[in-house]
Amino acid sequence: KGENDPLASFWMPFTANRAYKAQPRQLVSASGMYYQSADGRQILDGTSGLWCSNAGHCRAEIVEAITKTAATLDYAPTFQLGHPLPFELAQRLAALMPDGLDRIFFTNSGSESVDTALKIALAAQRARGQGTRTRLIGRERAYHGTGFGGISVGGLVNNRRAFGGGLPGTDHLRHTHDRDRNAFSRGFPQHGAELADDLQRLVDLHGTETIAAVIVEPMAGSTGVLIPPVGYLQRLRDICDHHGIILIFDEVITAFGRVGGATAASEWGVTPDIITMAKGLTNAAVPMGAVAVKRELHDVVIESVPGGIELFHGYTYSGHPLAAAAGLAALDVYEREGLFERARELGAYWEDAAHSLKVGRHVVDIRAIGLVAGIELEPRPGAPAARATEFFHAAFDNGLLIRATGDIIALSPPLIVEKAQIDEMFGKLAELVERID
Numbered sequence: 001k002g003e004n005d006p007l008a009s010f011w012m013p014f015t016a017n018r019a020y021k022a023q024p025r026q027l028v029s030a031s032g033m034y035y036q037s038a039d040g041r042q043i044l045d046g047t048s049g050l051w052c053s054n055a056g057h058c059r060a061e062i063v064e065a066i067t068k069t070a071a072t073l074d075y076a077p078t079f080q081l082g083h084p085l086p087f088e089l090a091q092r093l094a095a096l097m098p099d100g101l102d103r104i105f106f107t108n109s110g111s112e113s114v115d116t117a118l119k120i121a122l123a124a125q126r127a128r129g130q131g132t133r134t135r136l137i138g139r140e141r142a143y144h145g146t147g148f149g150g151i152s153v154g155g156l157v158n159n160r161r162a163f164g165g166g167l168p169g170t171d172h173l174r175h176t177h178d179r180d181r182n183a184f185s186r187g188f189p190q191h192g193a194e195l196a197d198d199l200q201r202l203v204d205l206h207g208t209e210t211i212a213a214v215i216v217e218p219m220a221g222s223t224g225v226l227i228p229p230v231g232y233l234q235r236l237r238d239i240c241d242h243h244g245i246i247l248i249f250d251e252v253i254t255a256f257g258r259v260g261g262a263t264a265a266s267e268w269g270v271t272p273d274i275i276t277m278a279k280g281l282t283n284a285a286v287p288m289g290a291v292a293v294k295r296e297l298h299d300v301v302i303e304s305v306p307g308g309i310e311l312f313h314g315y316t317y318s319g320h321p322l323a324a325a326a327g328l329a330a331l332d333v334y335e336r337e338g339l340f341e342r343a344r345e346l347g348a349y350w351e352d353a354a355h356s357l358k359v360g361r362h363v364v365d366i367r368a369i370g371l372v373a374g375i376e377l378e379p380r381p382g383a384p385a386a387r388a389t390e391f392f393h394a395a396f397d398n399g400l401l402i403r404a405t406g407d408i409i410a411l412s413p414p415l416i417v418e419k420a421q422i423d424e425m426f427g428k429l430a431e432l433v434e435r436i437d
């Protein structure tokens, strides 16, 4: 650690700052498309914070809703009692979900949404008389948060190794196959849907009667913007239907317009049984997550749980007034400004801009869809991820916030982004491709 680092003695999750030793980077204010850094510079936000501030920062309506609610009803207990805001938000959310997913459970984060969704799936299988179905299936290279369920179905082995391997009985779909090593990496590729048949392999291996649910990110975000082959998600749906397996879409990143449409499910026309959300739900102004569940699944669980819904593990802060107020105001902004449609309409421009970077020097793959892009860099021999981190720091110094995960740079700007700002983002990246060794 840097000796002059005033934060050196604190444990904090800001690993990038800690790695940066003596100069922790701090953001002190934000407005619209920009952050302001502690050294007084404007930073163009190419990542919506952390895939979450979809309407841009410090939107006046959201600030006002939070402030007003904080002064009126700071908190109401979750159990037996209620207050109007989450009911209203649940109704608004249900209207945005694919048909039938109109039962809403509120959480405080994406990780909690994932663990809650897995529990609902297991409870529903038991309630249907399918108590042998306890196995949860995820996918390689997926990220589903930091809860115990999430690290278990997640595809990042290192994330669970330190904790003894996660929940027993989980298994993972492949996301590549031999013939086409990177079927997920070619920007909505026309072939590769048959990768979904890997679920059939797991059914044959473990037995249908053991499998409760499959969880996938419709488009894996934080592990590198992995866009599914056309038809892949429908094929997963078909196999799940055939075997009575519950299908969960983790839409913590994709919900609220990232790929156009309120959800990737609605945008790509495949309806899962459960959808998890967080991030954009409140435009990230207050932490909140949600799980949308098909009515039949919800009802079978509620009817089967002795003592009713209260035994089904609400959180102290489920439907917190401030979060619900922020959520309602965020949905107002998304709707009034047509931001989901905007992501769809700007998609072609965005994709062209992303591909203005060329595969060649440093760049091995470019993937873009909606308002999200992944630029995969060639690993430096012996120092994987080092180049992407260097891009992150150099971009920040040059007034642009990007996300570096592994050897991948991800961009996911607020959906209010202007074309000139898109040009600026990829222009700055092109310059870095030339400049960085």
Ligand code: PMP
Binding pocket: 109, 110, 111, 112, 114, 143, 144, 145, 146, 217, 221, 222, 250, 251, 252, 253, 278, 279
């Ligand atoms: N699922 C997905 C798909 C995510 O991208 C994330 C966060 N990046 C999570 C779950 C976890 O969300 P949180 O960090 O809010 O717990």
